[in-house]
Amino acid sequence: MKKILAIDDQELILMSLEFRLTELGYDVKSANNAKEGIELFNSYEPDLVIVDINMPDMPGTEVVKYIRTIKNSSTPVMILSGNTDKDIIANSFDIGIEDYMEKPVSLDEIYTRVKRLIGDGNEDSKPVIKKNDKAGILQKACVGVVIPCYNEEKRLLSQDFIDLVHSNLEYHLCFVNDGSTDNTLEVLETLKKSRGNNISVYNYEKNGGKAEAVRQGVLHLLNNNPQLDYIGFLDAGLFTDFADFEDLVKTIESTDFKIVSGSRISRMGTSITRKSARQIIGKAINLIVQKTLRIPFKDTQCGAKIMDKEIVDKMFRDKFITKWLLDVEIFMRMKNHYGRAKAKAMICEQPLKRWSNADRSKLSMRDSVNILGQLTQIAFRYNN
Secondary structure: OOEEEEEOOOHHHHHHHHHHHHHOOOEEEEEOOHHHHHHHHHHHOOOEEEEOOOOOOOOHHHHHHHHHHHOOOOOOEEEEEOOOOHHHHHHHHHOOOOEEEEOOEEHHHHHHHHHHHHOOOOOOOOOOOOOOOOOOEEOOOOEEEEEEEOOOHHHHOOHHHHHHHHHOOOEEEEEEEEOOOOOHHHHHHHHHHHHHHHEEEEEEOOOOOHHHHHHHHHHHHHHHOOOOOEEEEEOOOOOOOHHHHHHHHHHHHHOOOOEEEEEOHHHOOOOHHHOOHHHHHHHHHHHHHHHHOOOOOOOOOOOEEEEEHHHHHHHOOOOOOOOOOHHHHHHHHHHHHHOHHHHHHHEEEEEOOOOOOHHHOOOOHHHHHHHHHHHHHHHHHHOO
16 A cells, blocks of 8 residues: 655645545555654655645755655655745755645645556555545635534435535534534534544534524634634535635635625525515615615625634624624624724625525524514614
8 A cells, every 4th residue: 555644734634635545545644744744754654745835843845855865765745835936836846846736726636646656545456536526625724614503403414414524625614503402413423523623513502593603613613723714604504505615715815805705696586576585585684784784795694704713803702692693793893893994895795606595594584574673783782
């Protein structure tokens, strides 16, 4: 069996690499810093080294120099990095690497490059690559995703969730059990076992509504995963799929925005006859939000958002005053903290391409009507 040593200070990157390459037949060991990586290289004697450039204890290029100069080894080395500096890339080849991969990169592409250098992991039993097998993308940054769950046992056992858990290795998924009365917690714990450290489960014993469930999950990630660069959230109904969520991540990585939100409005159509009562109420609520609270966004109730960790730390420490309108409260908090103009410039609203019908939502008509009263609470609290 071919042996691979992966060295990267980002835990999610290491876990994703190890999971996928092990699945494809390789024996993989990992190190989260250069010093440990060098020690492992000496004892493990790998057939291939995959190393990041930017690590806190020493650059990955120093690991390459150690392998080539000190050990005088011809072991193939691949650099996997978000650094696109042409001089650094050229220098890396000058000191003896075989390949350079820029993040984001798909795990399937990494496998193709690994196979080119050292062949299949186990030549006696070649891996079977399934068609349409979504292996995942290794992003430049580490991203945590909160998914609040209230009585979601049936959904969690569906093929959609099985695919979500096993296909999106590049994200840390934090499921929040929001006081469920069914077997949601037990199912979540089983899901966690299938993905190890890439999944966490936070058990919030009393149902407190989406806003509090998301806040608890966000704080759990913030306090327990210091490597995360961004934290987002998705509704458990998977109304927004991960292809759209990845688009939100790409936007926040490539711009100066601190929050990128999905917008469903363009997916709802314009004919009232095709709309459900919830969609009509949703648009009415949004109109009130824009006119009364002067929030300049088309969709303030969408369950898809990605945020810079700096913003998360400031905006989620205090409990929200409403159960459902955390999107609105986040903007109001940002307005009060940064000023309206700056807050507006820090937020991007991006249309979703694949959003599905919201009639599966557990938000009842009564809840939708009660939101009108909650908007009054928000206006009073944040404008005084």
